[in-house]
Amino acid sequence: DQQVKQNSPSLSVQEGRISILNCDYTNSMFDYFLWYKKYPAEGPTFLISISSIKDKNEDGRFTVFLNKSAKHLSLHIVPSQPGDSAVYFCAAPSGGYQKVTFGTGTKLQVIP
């Protein structure tokens, strides 16, 4: 059972435009959410997080939105840059916040 789902395996966006990456979850016990970014041959790196007590968290060009009633979150990148081209994973910690469940990832390509 996939508790964190990313239904779009890939996304292409023009440089300067907005990238929107979506994520759905099924476990209503999740109360904290993460986005990780991964370049080829590297490990994932933490990007941004959001607590379930908030519906938005912003960090520079990156904003994460959380809709608890829909069990949906999204990552907005604006403006998108070629260096943003990577695989983005949505994730949620559980098990005392030590066990992280990842989605399958969305590969973002930003076209110059």
Place this chain on the structure above:
Amino acid sequence: GAGVSQSPRYKVAKRGQDVALRCDPISGHVSLFWYQQALGQGPEFLTYFQNEAQLDKSGLPSDRFFAERPEGSVSTLKIQRTQQEDSAVYLCASSLAGGSSYNEQFFGPGTRLTVL
């Protein structure tokens, strides 16, 4: 650099061989995690240590998988009698502390295991 390092970066094993994968966490990090990432999938949790204690091994897929962290620093993931379905990237991560809130996990580059 002072990041998480893993060795070897690539490992090819014949089916039935035993393999050992090493993880050097960031110095001073209390918690250490192992994940398995199959092709086209996200990382899947295998096991978690706080210092030398293995607190959660619920993700280990079979008793062929064994992890240890005897001195609370370096960790080794051992896979006995490897099978083709063990082919994956094995990621190690460390975090500063455990406890009742999320602490950012810093990932190493992974070891790509191919079982022929």
